[in-house]
Amino acid sequence: MRLLLAAAVAAAAPAPAAAPPSAPDAKAARILASAVRLYHRLEFQDALERFDRALGAAPGWKTAAGLRAACRWTLGDQAGAKEDAELAARLKPSDAPSYAARGKARLILKDFPGAMADFRASAEADPRSLEGPLGEGSALSAQGRTRDALEPLDEAVRLDPGSAAALLMRGSVKDRLRDFRGAAEDYGAVLEINPRFAWARLYRGMALRELKDYPAAESELSVFLEANPDHEDAAYLRGNVRFLLGDFRGAAADLTKVLSKNPGRGTAYANRGQARAALGDKAGAVSDLRKALELDPTRRDKIQSALDALAASPAEEAQAAPALREPASERGRRGEPAPERHTGEEESLFIK
Template sequence: MMKSLFITLMFMCVFTGTLVSQVADTVRVGRQNMMQAEKAYNDGISLFNQAKLTESMQMFNEAISLRPNFVEAFYNRGVVKAEMGDINGALADFKIALDANPEFAMAYFARGRMHMTEGDRLAALKDFTGAIASDSRLYFAHYYKGVLYLEDKEYDKAIEDFTSAINIRADFAHAYNDRGSARKLNGEVQAAISDYQQAVLLDPGMALAYNNLGSIRLELEQFNQAHDLFTTAINLSPGYEKALNNRAIANLKLGRYDMAMEDINEVLEESPENFTALTTRGMIKYRTNDFDGAAEDYTQAIRINPDFAPAYLNRGIAREILRDARGAQLDWEKAVSLGLTEASDYLD
């Protein structure tokens, strides 16, 4: 899924026409303040685009001091605060903007992203829904709403929102990728393949989508295709650990044990605590008859993540070969208790 905030600044034109001489002084001052506020506002945007966040903040502060009801300035100051990591400050500014304009779609969306960052999923969902209610064509609000549903395993709802985003913006590669993931998890394998293929067609540099497509090919036992897709992902994003782990599995299935070990060791050199990679290396060692080494890797994976059921299943298999029947039985029972039902096939 996308990591960028998709929060943007709002630009406002500055008009510098001459004041009519007959206007009362109070009106003249008010108009002058408004023009100065708009200039400070646009200077703030320019500075933001130059990554000068402190200076940008100062300009939005000035705009607000000159025009206390400047809703867009509160919104943009909130964006700057978000970029600076001041989440509470950003939320406060977005609230001011929404209190002044309850139909401000971008403020709903921006606040939703802040809530999402803070882990307040219900508040985020409410704000994304509010953004869509105010502007139904705000495609990235549909997208992030879909992301929330995907993470909550509500796959039908996720697919619906990703589809809405795609219907509004047909070249939205990330929405195709994430809809593919929702469809895969929903059991719609061919539809998922189609979405991943469309994602890489729209964005040939999206390593994530190549990895996801490769994962389906791996599950379908199309190991050569899977291997090539993982290789593309790694070439696009060197050191991509998930793709390296997956290519190691593809190489393992193809009987290329040395290549599999090379891939998985690259992962573990960078991330020694990667329990998934440790489990994969255990599988490689098992296939090359290093049963003690396999059991050791599975044990290390379990130490890092005691709830990782596949490591218990695989360690049980290695222990059985090592004639540790009791240890094997306990491992398989633990795997079943963690929800890995296939481990029950090994129990007496």
């Protein structure tokens, strides 16, 4: 699931009475407004159904197409999102909602200057709406200008503190600025608005792990894994946190699950080897570390050091080597948007 959080228009005004029959009527506008509310709650599937209904009632409605484009992109339908965006990009905006809709279309099409201009025009047309600043923050974030993105996102949250979409985007930006406490607070606020949005559990768990609040991080990752049991990176990260909590058996179990899905992940073998060493399983630890050495020669020195330490200790005294930090240049930070923001590799506790 991709989480590109461009701006969503709060409501669409009904067409004037003299508009052509094909223009959206008041009922279509109400459907679109309900879709936008669901989008801001991060209820994307339900929002998409409403966007589809709105466009079914008014085929070719460019404002609705721009809004649906962002929802489709978020749900991973890039082809459908681009199709909608190309239609919405032909809008001739006349008010704040239509400027915001065209801005979203331009953002998806990577016309960043055009998107920025539209979002600023939307904010100027309606200073009370969060859509302009939310869109501007989204566009700045998409360009890697995370520090610049924070000010408009703060304004978007101020204008509508009930928008989970704005809070999630701001949390992502804070996370990449290494304001992990602020990120954890924003993700927590998202969950207060929509407790079913499991991805906020993952992101909050990652932030809490950075803050060294390991019990809370383990709890959030566990809730996320209940909803997404096959998520490899979440299991990898929970294994990390469980090791830090002294739950070596739980850490080894998580890493075994990771390896069942990705047997080529060398760091998972290295880390499970360290967990097995902490459990006193010297033979298992040596086997895992040797496999890691075969799969991940770039960390040869660190893995070999762990093997040497095991070889020097009696089997009953085998224990994990100290954590080895990898250079900052090797530790990827999250991109834009959500699930792929952490791969898990940068969170490795043991052999990094």
